[in-house]
Amino acid sequence: MAKAKTSYVCTECGAEHSKWQGQCAECGVWNVLTEIVVEPAKASAAAPRHAGYAGAVDAAKVTRLASVAATAEARSETGIGELDRVLGGGLVAGSVVLIGGDPGIGKSTLLLQMLGTIGQRMRGLYVTGEESLGQVAARAQRLGLPLDGLEGLAETSIERILAEASAGKPDVLIIDSIQTIWTELLTAAPGSVSQVRESAARLVRFAKQTGTSVFLVGHVTKEGGIAGPRVLEHMVDAVLYFEGEVGSRFRILRAFKNRFGAVNELGVFAMSEKGLKEVPNPSAIFLSAHAQPTPGSAVMVTREGTRPLLVEVQALVDASALPNPRRVALGLEQNRLAMLLAVLHRHGGAAVFDQDVFLNVVGGIRVQETAADLAVLFAVQSSFRDRALPDKLVAFGEVGLSGEIRPVPNGEERLREAATHGFSLAIVPKANAPKKPRIGELEVVGVDRLGDALAAAFQR
Template sequence: MAKAKTAYVCTDCGAEHNKWQGQCIECNGWNTLSEFVVQPAKAAVAGAGARRGYAGEAAGAPKVTALTEVALTAESRTRTGIGELDRVLGGGLVDGSVVLIGGDPGIGKSTLLLQMLGTLGAILPSVYVTGEESLAQVAGRAQRLDLPLAPLRALAETCIERILDQALATRPRVLVIDSIQTIWTETLTAAPGSVSQVRESAARLTRFAKETGTSVFLVGHVTKEGGIAGPRVLEHMVDAVLYFEGESGSRFRVLRAFKNRFGAVNELGVFAMSEKGLREVPNPSAIFLSTHTGPTSGSAVMVTREGTRPLLVEVQALVDQSSLGNPRRVALGMEQNRLVMLLAVLHRHGGLAIYDQDVFVNVVGGIRVQETAADLPTLLAVLSSFRDRPLPEKTVAFGEVGLSGEIRPVPNGEERLKEAATHGFRRAIVPKANAPKKTHIGEMEVIAVDRLGDAIGQAMG
């Protein structure tokens, strides 16, 4: 078989070069050229189908079709047996889907997927492909997790051609690749883990998944910046991108969906790491709320929303006299620039001058809040710490704060209130546009405000 022609493409700007050189002549980037296979697209599809034995493109030329003539059928989903994983995936596994899971080393990616196969193995044939561990190590980990070994099948291989040959022979419904950075193809001379090898291997697996209906999970390494290593196009190839998050030293893990073609984006699954692997946390609001023995200043509870799930989260603030010329503004779990903006609004429209104070804000539990509903509880926590006065007990708040001091509504206000009432909160300070017709939900009083000054009066008055 003739060697395939190769080209060198810049990973920063995409410029193509005939030979490797240290600097890209288009963007002047150094060491950004990676090797790629150059072959006609038609020949690539036909050749892959002939070599692997699965069907290629449908016969006949495609034609323009009205969407009204397209048969809309619901995706066939299979429950994995892990409720939190099903929630993040959008309700279960979809046949032919490709899911990319990233996260820091040792956070639980391989453990979660092995537990999933231990549950699914008795229902669907599956194969766990390991490129980093031996079969003895995989079997030992499964035994430590008390998983049934009979339905688990594993393959220690890194060559994509041999992996696909084994997959065609065994016909699995679920295929796990751990990890995509260790997989390589014979058609490229680049080293495993390079941009070209990762891209080509992922493309082969994606084509295999779509043409055979196999659900494929890809485990991806992360860079120092926290992104999945490899070409950015890798995240565009797959159907879902999931990230494992967790603070070092904490046993809680958060699985978040950043892309999902079959479900809600930013959906959240919460797990706890134990000696027997990852365990689901059915009531995540409980772990994000600190258990204080009495009223504590600098603490406020908010109702945030992750995907389709409302969560009760505690935000803590510490305001202290600064000894520096430029007081510090530190935010953990939320955007620091937004904290600076909120403090300016508090000064202008709340009458609280803290320009000479250090302000530290932390979201309890290691969760990162990315929505504006955290504005009002953050300012109330800062005010409580500055005045050293606790907020009224069992009080919850949410709402966006505008630059003119108005309290703006946030989506799904009624669901947030019901979640707070379920956990026994007795007062809720919310935007006026989010207030229900009734002033009480169960035993919880709902206080509607439209200005920051009104919210401060209700919370501290």
């Protein structure tokens, strides 16, 4: 009997090596190579000719791009507005979407609700590899979904799944989860690098050839990334992550990759007994309802994807008993906080080099844009001086190392969002200030230096 051929695959980047070594030659990470068994070439050659699937694949031909019709992707709404926003406007035929998140955060619940809402217009198939059909049906009843339009399949073999999907021809196919799917062509255990990669490749090929929208549920590692080979995220069209604070009922669905829409788009849901409910006004949940102005609190207008959001940032500045004062930032890059504190000392006259500085963005939002700089410095100065900012004040703007206030994109849209929520004063970069000093009841003050911004905020 011929000896089985083995190979070593990197769990980080998916690169293959002929022999084991301590470091991956492609990505440079140590101790990430795992051994897999590779079937003979004649076995893999028969893979595409499985009954009911890709039996006769036409040979690819070179085509001039000018002859390809430049038509926009036809989209189908899912009936869940926040999900449609994150997807870029709805489902695209033939797209493959990977959804990751912590256990129990609501991935399966959201996808089951989506099948319930599109059941009257489109045909969906829910493939479960972790639960029985009875458990799925019980969850659907608990969510109040109509069972007549829902179809399920409890199967983990990719060959049988594709055979059933080819026969049933669903418009939407959900795989829960990709780590449980295995193929008969490989002898590795389900969830291994080779099984996940091969199964995902077969599903992507099926989606592109049949126009079926495929959703893959992915497990996450303890570091927060999707388990399996990193190449899995490159194979799919969109990668969505479910995020949520421990003990909070709010869930955030964020797009980290999307070939059909904006990256970093945000969808906000609230978990209830009847499943996930959309939050139509997410700015309201990220603002704390203080009875009176509180020192160390400032409101900024950040932008997530295509939507402006009002978010509260809180700072606590206190005398440090340590030789090296602490700098702790939750929801903001810590190195940028250290840089902003140096700018505040040099151009704002606030010496916090002997103070512990703690910063938190309310609601678990992670702000990655520089438009939050001005609001961060307002919160730090407010806590350091123990003086509250004026009520209904909002701010945004990038702060440079020389103390200048730089403009940020979509300034007018941010101001309109603040005016909609009843704010009365906005301190913004002068280049973002409109020609008229007011937008409705909102007074807009344009500044070009950090000293002018601090004066406008604390001398009222």
